[in-house]
Amino acid sequence: MIRISPQRGGWLEVICGPMFSGKSEEMIRRLRRAEIAGQRVVIFKPRIDDRYDAADVVSHAGSRMRAVPVTSVAEIVEHARGYEVVGIDEVQFFEPALVTHALELADRGVRVVVAGLDQDFRRLPFGPMPELLSHAEFVDKLQAVCHRCGGPATTTQRLVDGRPAPYSGETVLVGAAEQYEARCRGCHEPGVGAALAAA
Ligand SMILES: [Zn+2]
Structure with a gap:
């Protein structure tokens, strides 16, 4: 997807879509690639999400990676120091301040990868996602398979x-x-x- 990586300087990547579209799986895939390249990688997720293991980002397909559960955006800023790649899962659950801090990290040279729902169940833009989408260098909107018709x-x-x-x-x-x-x-x-x- 990224054909020419910048020599320095960070950027923001958004992975969005409905539930069951493979967002977490895609984020884990990207961050694993960075780990293999020897980059320092960390994933954060809101503490609200306790569907599976509290310390792991787990996709519905079962792939997993260690994640730091946080209750606020301030905690992300505090713990992100020293990392070259920062993943944030389920971004729709964070407060609006997440946008400013994600951009600050990118400005500092960090590759920021966020994943989450772009719409809530009413099909309305969800939390900080619309703003993140407009600021991102790279956006991937994933689709799932319709439960009803297969579309x-x-x-x-x-x-x-x-x-x-x-x-x-x-x-x-x-x-x-x-x-x-x-x-x-x-x-x-x-x-x-x-x-x-x-x-
Ligand atoms: Zn359908």
Whole structure:
């Protein structure tokens, strides 16, 4: 993807897409390559995400890499010192200040790789992701396979008891009893109250 690497100076890479599109897997793949090249690599992830092992970034496909769980952006800044490559997973869960700090790291010469959902289950831009996308040198928007029709899925369908989740439901809810599916534009079902919110 990067044909001519800069001699010095950092940059920002964004890997985004719906759930089940392989974002974490792709980030792990890139950071492993950097490790093999002898670069100092670190991954951060929000502490909110305790789906699997608390200290690992784990993709649904099972590949894993050690990650530092953090509760705030300030912790990332503190722990990122001395690293040449900084990965941040599930960026959608961080506060807006993440953007400024990711850019500061890139300005300092760090290669910053962020991964996360670009849209929430309502298909609205998620957390700091839209700003990160506009600042990034490199953007990859991954697709999953639509659970319904097999087409390219770009959205995350949230289901509660098998039905589309109400539009006003909590956005952040990890590992709860509800279910998520990757869906294409045509198969994504807005939850009850969507029309009201759009009016
Ligand atoms: Zn579909």
